[in-house]
Structure formats: C-alpha cells, structure tokens
Amino acid sequence: MMKRLLITGANGGLGSVCRQRLGHLAETIRISARKGLGEAGPNEEIVYCDLGDKAAVEALVEGCDGIVHMGGQATEASWETIRNANIDGMFHLYEAARKSSTTPRIIFASSNHAIGFHKQTERLDAKSPTRPDGLYGVSKVFGEALASMYHDKFGIETASIRIGSCFPEPKDHRMLSTWMSHDDFVRLIERIFTVPRLGCPIIYGASANDASWWDNREVAYLGWRPQDNSEVFRAKLDAAMEPPAADAPTAVYQGGVFTVDGIHEE
Template structure:
C-alpha cells in the first residue's frame, strides 16, 4: 500500500499498530484527537475528531487501507459513544465511499457485541449478536455499517471482534478471550494480503485451549494464531481464585461488562 491510515493511533492497540505495521505501507497516516507526539520516518500525523464529517473525509482521502482503532473503547455515556462510535463510523464509511482509493478496512469490533452469550456456548460468525452494553451496541452498529457498505458499495472490511489483547491474560476469563500482540499483528497482515477479503466476522483471539470461538469461516485468510493463553494458567491460578459459578465473569462471555459500571476489556 502507498498509505495506511491508523485511527486511534495513541491508544493501546493503536500504538501497537503504529509500532509494528510500518512495513505494510510507504506512509503511515496516524490519527487521534491528541497525543501522537512527533512524526517518525514514513509517518504523517493528522489530528481529527471522528464526529467531524468534513475532517474525516480529508483524513481518509488517499489511503489504500484503514486500521480503525479509533473511537470510544469502553462503556460510557451514550453521548460519548454516539459521537465516536456511531456518527464516527458513518463518517468513516462515507469518506471511504467518496474516496478515490476505496480503502480496505480493519474495523476493531469487540467481543462485547456478543457478550451476553454464556461461556458454555461456542460461537461462530453466524451466531446472533448479544451486546452487553451501549459500547457493545455500538460495535454491532459498526458491523452492520460495514456489511451494508460492502454489499452496496464494495468497501471491504474485516470486522474483528477483539477479545482481550494485552501482553498476557489478566484473569481466568481472559484464558478464553486473550489475543497476543504477535497474533494481532499477524491477523492484520493477512487481512491486507488476501486478494479478496469480503466482509467477514473474525474472532480476535489467539489459539487458546479454552476458546469459546470458532473461526472456521475465515480459514481463507490463512491466519494461524500461534500463542495460547494456557501458558499463563498456572500464574493466574497462583495470583487469584477463579470466580464462583454465579459471578458474571464465570457466566457470560462479556464478563463484568454484563453488569453495571465501566470495566477493562
């Protein structure tokens, strides 16, 4: 690619993309509302509020690919979610439709789009959405937006329902949802390498022995995650007691998001 746009490039995963995806394009265009520091070699920085339609159109123009990590990243008030994750998604896809390059998009969806499924269920791309909060609802909306813009306008998107992408899993629930940074980067590489992408739903998790998710429908991507959260089970067992059976973190795939309040993924 000539130019790859990374939105939310100052966030946790956006920063990983900035550090590790430079080989995919001649220029990385990095965007956030603030806090990106100085541009490095082969980078350009464009500050942008996703709720600003005209600014988003200018941001997207000339980009061959977009890794959309921007937006509200956890549960919040509706006004906050609406600006970034609802209006912002519409603005991004309208900008892609109008652009001269028709970029391929990686959309950071979330496991919270299906969070109210029980942990005893095994899900695939055809499983019904069961969002566990306003944040999860915004991700279902984003997936629907991607689907319509693909069917109507040919904009290709990988909707990645990211589980828990951290250096290592932090608790027993994450033994099922964890995705390593290496597997995350490998997935994005494969998304931009395949000749035809379409608009798939992809569960963003490593090759975890305790996984609840089945990615067989996206085998054509050639993504083969290498890491397994099981390597951390003994450490987690030593640090904490597993949640009781009636705890949200033991009942639902979305864990504590299925209750009240704001929680980390």
C-alpha cells in the same frame, strides 16, 4: 506494499501497537487521534481528527489504501460519548471511504462485547446472533452492520475483528478464553491486507487458546493461523488470584462484568 495506511486511535493501547508494528505495510503511515501522538516517525504523517467531524474525517481518509480503525470510545460510557465516536464517527468513516479516490480496505476494531450476553458454555461462530452487553457493545453491532451494508452496496471490503482481550498476557481467568497476543494480532492484520479477496468477514480476535469459546472456521480462507495459547499463563494466574465464583458474571457470560454495568449518564 500499500502507498498509505491510516491508523485511527493511534494513541490508544492497540492503536499504539499498530503504530509500532505496522510500518512495513505501507510507504506512508498516516496516524490519527484527537491528541497525544508526539513526534512523527520516519515514514509517518500525523493528522489530528475528531471522528465526529464529517469533513475532517473525509480529509483524513482521502488517499489511503487501507485503514486500521482503532479509533472511537473503547469502553462503556454515556450514549452521547459513544454516539459521537462509535456511531457518527463510523458513518463518517464509511462515507469518507465511499467518496475516496482509493476505496480503502478497512479493518474495524469490533469487540467481544457485541456478543457479551452469550453464556460461556456456548461456542460461537460468525453466524451466531449478536447479544451486546452494553451501549458500547451496541455500537460495535452497529459498526458491523454498517460495514456489511457498505460492502454489499458499494464494494468496500471490511474485516470486523471481534477483539477479545489483546494484552501482553491474560490479566484474569476469563481472559484465558478471550486473550489474543500482540503477535497474533499483527499476523491477522498482515493477512487481511494480503489476501486477494477479503469480502466482509466477522473474525473472532483470539489466539489459539485451549479454553476458547469462538470458532473461526468461516475465515480459514484468510490463512491466519494464530500461534500463541493462553494456557501457558494459567499457573501464573492461579497463583496470583482465585478463580471467579461459579455464579460471577466473569464466569457466566462471555462479556464478563460488562453485563452488570449500568447505563452511564452524562
């Protein structure tokens, strides 16, 4: 068990799941966001922080053995918004980890949008080239590169999880390929903080879906075995909606509609 685990973005969708379900991993769970965290739980401490504030991030990270970094801008937005949270904020986080007395192991919430312009007919692994589908995706590619450099130069271990679609169940037909259950997500986090040697792997965050586009053989050493499969929801989706047209972005590209979203300006 770790002494202190930091969860950033703990008021977001997946951050809230982490807050609810990772309390057993550390004696103290430090939860952070810019606002909206409510009252601290039994083994929680709340620290409000803007990732764009370097000094505040260094204070946030100090004393943490592990970090689940869910914080940052979670969808496509203007460059100014993305830069503050996902570019400057990532640099601040890794500088804080470098300077910390504990050298935390980090989970970085990357995204399938780092490879979104790959076609759905392609099967990808960790060595496949990045093809971001927007500025948000570009920020995730930057985060993966930053994690790699800090590992090679300073020995900071990071698991970059290219999260697909982590919801209680798939919301559309594209998610039959990208879906990751909350249970499989929690199992992955548990394995990342358990293995003796992590390194700096890129992991595709998806359950054991029949329709998956992604190959995780390179991270078999983690011992993560996703147990859920989106196929059990196919009939429900078919009854609720028509599959997308063959030439629709959601049927052509792995990143779906992000590939046709324009540049967001302030």
